Amino acid sequence: MWTNILDNAIDALDGEGVITITTRQEGSHVVVEIEDNGPGVPKEIQSRIFDAFFTTKPPGKGTGLGLNISYNIVIDKHRGDIRLYSQPGSTCFQVWLPLNFEEAGPGASIDPASIDRIS
Numbered sequence: 001m002w003t004n005i006l007d008n009a010i011d012a013l014d015g016e017g018v019i020t021i022t023t024r025q026e027g028s029h030v031v032v033e034i035e036d037n038g039p040g041v042p043k044e045i046q047s048r049i050f051d052a053f054f055t056t057k058p059p060g061k062g063t064g065l066g067l068n069i070s071y072n073i074v075i076d077k078h079r080g081d082i083r084l085y086s087q088p089g090s091t092c093f094q095v096w097l098p099l100n101f102e103e104a105g106p107g108a109s110i111d112p113a114s115i116d117r118i119s
Contacts, residue, residue, distance in 0.1 A: 001073045004066035005034050005093050011057070012038035012091065028099050029080070035092040041084065049084055 009019045013036055022033045041049060048054045050071040055064035074082040074095055081096040 001070040001095075002034075004070045005095075008066065009034060009036040009038070009091070011062075012036055014038075025099070026096070028103070029096045030099060032095045032097070033092050034095075035090060037089055038091060040088040040091050041086040046084055046086060050082070 006019065013019070017037045020033075020035045022035075024031050045054075045056065050067050051064075052068040053064040054068075055062040057064075071082055074080045074097070078097050079101060080098060081094075083094045083096075085092045085094065
């Protein structure tokens with residue numbers, strides 16, 4: 001899952017730029033942010049970024065499954081959440097994972113009001 005997100009960041013940077021990984025605890029979750037300073041994900045496709053078989057890469061370069069698989073691992077297997085924040089010069093994937101898997105329960109959600117996102 002981490003490799004899928006990092007591979008996309010590396011591709012977006014095309015050999016130039018910085019990838020920053022940060023971690024922190026937010027309440028009952030650990031938050032991992034993977035951020036790059038590349039061109040960003042256009043607003044018009046951000047809502048589709050986790051869809052199966054959706055890709056902006058040319059044929060033979062990507063299958064459109066990496067972020068979909070990552071999303072399903074985080075949501076279904078770990079009862080967490082994954083989010084995208086993007087604009088030109090900053091794309092950040094936030095992965096929220098519960099500290100206590102059993103307490104998270106199936107279908108657990110994170111209150112968006114509890115998110116402290118630095119813009």
